Amino acid sequence: MGGTEQATGPPAWSxxxxxRRRLAAGTxxxxxxxxxxxxxxxxxxxxxxxxxTTREYSLADAPQARHLTILVRRIxxxxxxxxxxxxxxxxxxxxxxxxxxxxxxxxxRPVVMVATGTGIAPLAAMIRAxxxxxxxxxGVRTADELYYRExxxxxxxxxxxxxxxxxxxxxxxFGGYVTRFIETRLDPLEADFYLAGRTAMIHAVxxxxxxxxxxxxxxxxxxx
Numbered sequence: 001m002g003g004t005e006q007a008t009g010p011p012a013w014s015x016x017x018x019x020r021r022r023l024a025a026g027t028x029x030x031x032x033x034x035x036x037x038x039x040x041x042x043x044x045x046x047x048x049x050x051x052x053t054t055r056e057y058s059l060a061d062a063p064q065a066r067h068l069t070i071l072v073r074r075i076x077x078x079x080x081x082x083x084x085x086x087x088x089x090x091x092x093x094x095x096x097x098x099x100x101x102x103x104x105x106x107x108x109r110p111v112v113m114v115a116t117g118t119g120i121a122p123l124a125a126m127i128r129a130x131x132x133x134x135x136x137x138x139g140v141r142t143a144d145e146l147y148y149r150e151x152x153x154x155x156x157x158x159x160x161x162x163x164x165x166x167x168x169x170x171x172x173x174f175g176g177y178v179t180r181f182i183e184t185r186l187d188p189l190e191a192d193f194y195l196a197g198r199t200a201m202i203h204a205v206x207x208x209x210x211x212x213x214x215x216x217x218x219x220x221x222x223x224x
Contacts, residue, residue, distance in 0.1 A: 010094075011047075011049045011094035011095055011096050012095075012096050012097075013035050013038055013046075013094065013095050013096065013097070014035065014092045014093065014094045014095070015032030015033055015034070015035060015068055015092070015093050015095060016032060016033045016090060016091070016092055016093075017030065017031075017032055017087055017088070017089055017090060017091045017092075017093060018031045018032060018033055018067060018089065019031045019089065020085075020087075020089075023071070023144075023145075023147050024142075024144045024145045024147075025144070026073055026074045027071065027072065027073045027074070027118065027145065027147070028071075028072055028074070028084075028085065029060075029069060029070070029071055029072070029147075030069065030070050030072055030084060031067050031068070031069050032067060032068045032069075032070075032093060033067060033068075034065070034066060034067050034068050038068075038098075039063065039098075040059060040063055040097070040098035041063060041098070041103045042059075042061075042062055042063055042103060042104060042122070042125035042126045042128065042129035042131075043058070043100065043102040043103040043104060043122040043123075043125055043126055043221070044058070044059060044097065044098035044099060044100040044102070044103065044122075045057055045058040045059060045097060045098065045099055045100045045122070045221075046059060046068070046070070046095045046096065046097035046098055046099075047095055047096040047097055047099065048070075048080065048084075048093060048094070048095045049093075049094040049095060049096070050079060050080045050083045050084070050093075051079060051080075051083070053079050053080050054080075054096075055080040055081075056099075057070040057071070057072065057121070058070070058071075058100075058102075058119075058121040058122040058125070058196070058221065059098070059121070059122070059125055060120075060121040060122070060124045060125050060128075060148075061125055061128060062125060062128035062129040062130075063129060064129075065128070070121065071118040071120070071121045071147060072084050072085070072118070073117065073118050100221065102122055102194075102196070102219060102220070102221040103126075104126045104129065104131045104194070105192065105217075105219070107131070107132065107192075109190055109191055109192050109217075110134040110135075110189055110190070110191040110192070111131070111132075111133040111134050111135075111191065111192050111194070112133065112134065112135045112136075112137075112186070112191045112192070112193045112194070113126075113133040113135070113136040113137070113156070113193075113194045113196075114136075114137045114139075114178050114182070114193065114194070114195045114196070114197075114201075114205060115136075115137070115138050115139070115195075115196045115197050116138070116139040116140070116178065116196075116197030116198050116201045117139075117140060117145065117197055117198070117223075118147070118197075118223070119196035119197030119198070119221070119223055120138055120147050120148060120152070120196070121147075121196075122196050122221055123136065123152075123194060123196055124147075124148045124151070124152065126194070127151070127152060127155045127156075128151075131155075132155055132156070132157070133155070133156045133157070133194075134156075134157045134158060134191070135156065135157070135158045135160070135186065136152060136156040136158070136159050136160070137160050137162055137174075137178045137181055137182070138152070138159075138160075138161050138162065138178075139162040139164065139177055139178035139197070139201065140161070140162070140163060140164070140165075141163065141164055141165035142163065142165045142167055143161065143163060143167070143169075143170050143173070146161050146170075149161070159172070160172065160173070160174050160181060160185075161173040161174070162174045162176060162177060162178045162180075162181050163175060163176075164176060164177050177201075178201065178205065179201070179204045179205055179208060182205060182208050182209075182212075183208055183212070186212075188212055188213060189213065190213075190215045190216065191213060191216050191217075192216070192217045192218075192219070193205075193209060193213070193216050193217070193218045193219070194219050194220075195218065195219070195220045195221070196220070196221040196223070197222075197223055198222070198223060198224065199222040199223070199224065202220050202222050206218060206220075
């Protein structure tokens with residue numbers, strides 16, 4: 001999810017920061033302890049409270065996980081992401097949630113998952129909860145941004161990294177945006193599409209789906 005600033009009441013939960021793991025330049029994973037009684041569905045998000053500002057982050061864990069994991073892309077000058085990048089282990093991070101309806105509906109039809117950047121988080125949660133997509137496209141600039149690559153590659157029947165940065169491509173990768181792959185490489189089929197990432201990507205993909213996959217069902221989670 002993307003971030004918003006709004007006036008809110010006291011947050012309902014607090015998670016203790018357990019660990020921070022660097023994944024790529026400007027992107028890191030945070031692991032929080034899971035408060036007793038906190039339940040969620042794979043694909044939902046929480047709203048973190050930092051110094052009067054709130055920001056929403058999708059959980060990357062399955063509901064049975066003992067901890068909570070979020071992916072954070074640091075925003076230059078960002079109050080929330082700057083705090084999360086520097087907070088010491090043991091810091092308490094207040095949050096609300098879970099919220100959102102971007103959850104896996106089952107696999108009665110072929111499943112196509114599409115993410116850009118840290119939008120992979122809710123799809124990773126669904127996979128960790130047992131979803132096995134027929135196709136998963138992850139659009140990033142460079143290969144070091146392919147978060148959870150090995151885990152997702154093992155779960156998806158067809159996993160295609162879509163790299164737009166012009167660098168040398170890893171095996172089985174597509175050079176270009178996810179939109180181009182869907183336009184030119186994905187055969188028409190009656191499928192359920194799960195889209196997570198930038199709003200512009202979601203709008204562009206939905207336009208392609210309307211034209212090429214008229215019977216598709218589409219579920220979305222826009223980050224910003």
